Amino acid sequence: MTESATPAYPVDALNRVKRRADRGHYDHETVHQLLDAAALCHVSYVVDGWPLCTPTLFWREGSTLYWHGSNSSRMLRGLSEGEPACLAVTHFDSLVLARCAFNHSADYRSVMAFGHARLVEDATEKARALTMMVDRFFPGRTAQLRPTTEQEINATTVVYMPIERASAKVRARGVVDDDEDYALPVYAERLPVRLVMGAPEPCPRLLPGVARPANLADYRDARPLEEAVAAMHHLAYPTD
Amino acid sequence: MTESATPAYPVDALNRVKRRADRGHYDHETVHQLLDAAALCHVSYVVDGWPLCTPTLFWREGSTLYWHGSNSSRMLRGLSEGEPACLAVTHFDSLVLARCAFNHSADYRSVMAFGHARLVEDATEKARALTMMVDRFFPGRTAQLRPTTEQEINATTVVYMPIERASAKVRARGVVDDDEDYALPVYAERLPVRLVMGAPEPCPRLLPGVARPANLADYRDARPLEEAVAAMHHLAYPTD
Numbered sequence: 001m002t003e004s005a006t007p008a009y010p011v012d013a014l015n016r017v018k019r020r021a022d023r024g025h026y027d028h029e030t031v032h033q034l035l036d037a038a039a040l041c042h043v044s045y046v047v048d049g050w051p052l053c054t055p056t057l058f059w060r061e062g063s064t065l066y067w068h069g070s071n072s073s074r075m076l077r078g079l080s081e082g083e084p085a086c087l088a089v090t091h092f093d094s095l096v097l098a099r100c101a102f103n104h105s106a107d108y109r110s111v112m113a114f115g116h117a118r119l120v121e122d123a124t125e126k127a128r129a130l131t132m133m134v135d136r137f138f139p140g141r142t143a144q145l146r147p148t149t150e151q152e153i154n155a156t157t158v159v160y161m162p163i164e165r166a167s168a169k170v171r172a173r174g175v176v177d178d179d180e181d182y183a184l185p186v187y188a189e190r191l192p193v194r195l196v197m198g199a200p201e202p203c204p205r206l207l208p209g210v211a212r213p214a215n216l217a218d219y220r221d222a223r224p225l226e227e228a229v230a231a232m233h234h235l236a237y238p239t240d
Numbered sequence: 241m242t243e244s245a246t247p248a249y250p251v252d253a254l255n256r257v258k259r260r261a262d263r264g265h266y267d268h269e270t271v272h273q274l275l276d277a278a279a280l281c282h283v284s285y286v287v288d289g290w291p292l293c294t295p296t297l298f299w300r301e302g303s304t305l306y307w308h309g310s311n312s313s314r315m316l317r318g319l320s321e322g323e324p325a326c327l328a329v330t331h332f333d334s335l336v337l338a339r340c341a342f343n344h345s346a347d348y349r350s351v352m353a354f355g356h357a358r359l360v361e362d363a364t365e366k367a368r369a370l371t372m373m374v375d376r377f378f379p380g381r382t383a384q385l386r387p388t389t390e391q392e393i394n395a396t397t398v399v400y401m402p403i404e405r406a407s408a409k410v411r412a413r414g415v416v417d418d419d420e421d422y423a424l425p426v427y428a429e430r431l432p433v434r435l436v437m438g439a440p441e442p443c444p445r446l447l448p449g450v451a452r453p454a455n456l457a458d459y460r461d462a463r464p465l466e467e468a469v470a471a472m473h474h475l476a477y478p479t480d
Contacts, residue, residue: 014290040332040346044284044291050254051284051291053328055350088293092280092435097456100385101374102392106280110295134341145340146424152342175443184386187450188443193465195332198432203415205422212427216337225433 014114015165025168028063032240034111034168035060036233037226038089039137043067045085045117058087059136061237065113066120066129069157082116085161091226092193099177099186107190109170115161129158132236139235140215195225254354255405265408268303272480274351274408275300276473277466278329279377283307285325285357298327299376301477305353306360306369309397322356325401331466332433339417339426347430349410355401369398372476379475380455435465 008027009015017024025031041058044051058067065087093107120126130153131142142148174190199221200212218228234240247268249255257264265271281298284291298307305327333347360366370393371382382388414430439461440452458468474480 014288039335040330040348042282042284042293042328042330044282044293044326046286046289046291048254049286050324050354051286051293051326053282053284053291053293053326053352055328055330055332055348057346084290086284086291086293088282088295090280090282090295092295095279095377095459097378097381100392101370101382101388102396104374106297108280108295112293114290130341134344137335138337141337142341145426146421148341152340156342174441175445177443177445181386182445183447185447185450186385187446187452187456189452189456190441190443191459192438192441193435194438195433196436198434201414201430201432203417203428203430205415205417206427207423207425210425210427212429216427216429219335219431 009163009166011167012165015112015167017167017169020169020171023169023171025170026166030168030170031111031113031163031166032060033230034091034109035065035089035113037091037230039225039229041067041087041089043085043087043117045083057133057137059132060233061132062240063163065115065161065163066132067159068133069119069159082118082161085115085117087111087113087161091195093172094174094193095191096173096175097187097189097191098175099181099184099188103175103177103181105171105176107171107174107192109168109172111166111168113161113163113166115164117159117161120158120160126153126158129160130156133158136236137229137232138216139232141213144213197221197223197225197228249403249406251407252405255352255407257407257409260409260411263409263411265410266406270408270410271351271353271403271406272300273470274331274349275305275329275353277331277470279465279469281307281327281329283325283327283357285323297373297377299372300473301372302480303403305355305401305403306372307399308373309359309399322358322401325355325357327351327353327401331435333412334414334433335431336413336415337427337429337431338415339421339424339428343415343417343421345411345416347411347414349408349412351406351408353401353403353406355404357399357401360398360400366393366398369400370396373398376476377469377472378456379472381453384453437461437463437465437468 090110096105248266330350336345
């Protein structure tokens, strides 16, 4: 296990990959790389005994995850001890059509991160988080916008969660059949899928002469979104 | 509200869309359409007070959702009353760059479905579910494969969940700025994203003469995955 030499998240019953344990990773590098290549996550909380699973934009800063509070805010307000949460990111890479039903599968790269979620309440910290909510994806953009108003700051909630446990799970094998099944005259394939950008659609109400800023150039037609999102993470957090 | 005339899921505190209630939908048609256009979902359970959020392939049959059991199986076995679960599907459609930070957003179409998850344990029902796990996405495919063995059936768990509550949430507005901000010389755009298929990658170990079956033709290079997945749902469940 070369992984033990690199920084890794602690492993216990909560985050240990049980089914297909060979696909599990706990090192910071693998976990962070998969988080930083995504804009969208699903966050789960428990409310009145029910798990709630909500999609939202998020970003990582060191070992802390941030996201837009949305309807979790009322629950979180004033909970200084935080609320148990799980943030999941999944890069869906393929559908796998094997020679038997049992070996049909999918390629994917996913992360589950656990911790206690809290509201960002300190004014300075909140102002910084609201800037990074935009600049993490579009570095330098907030400086090109009109300043955020106090009313807007008050109307937005940001949640943060230090990662306490995390695991990555990766399948990247394409078609894998039982040895004897390769002798069967059955068609099998890997069907790749990717989250890809289309051509940017400028707002129809742009003022004359307002051009697309150079700092958006990484977001371009036909490029996988994850490439741009990962590149922007490294621009926004160069020492990370 | 024209929706009240069409079949809809009951609404209560659990599934009512609170933030941006104008984006909420509860009618079967909207909810089912968004579910049927997806292959991947995130399922949340509560385990020892922690929410667990797991990606998995899933499908819908009427008002029941099915998915592969994976590591939830041990928890579910023998729980005849079922385990509270939330299944979420998100179609991520765009990043929205507005003229101020506050109006930066994303277009998306998402569903949250709540119910009690149980294992499919009846042998006949399980055999049918294991067939549909493949044929729902690739109609007619299991008939082209070698039969599933008893050992494989025993090694697979299928979970089902009758939908008790559900909501869809849709934002499809692109750039929306405050009236006065349209006068600013700031660039704004909608950056579309889509989950798109690549060229199918045939298994390198295919026997000579084994061609791609005609029933896979809907899965083709550069097509949005959701189009094929939705079309296959209607082939697999023509009377739904």
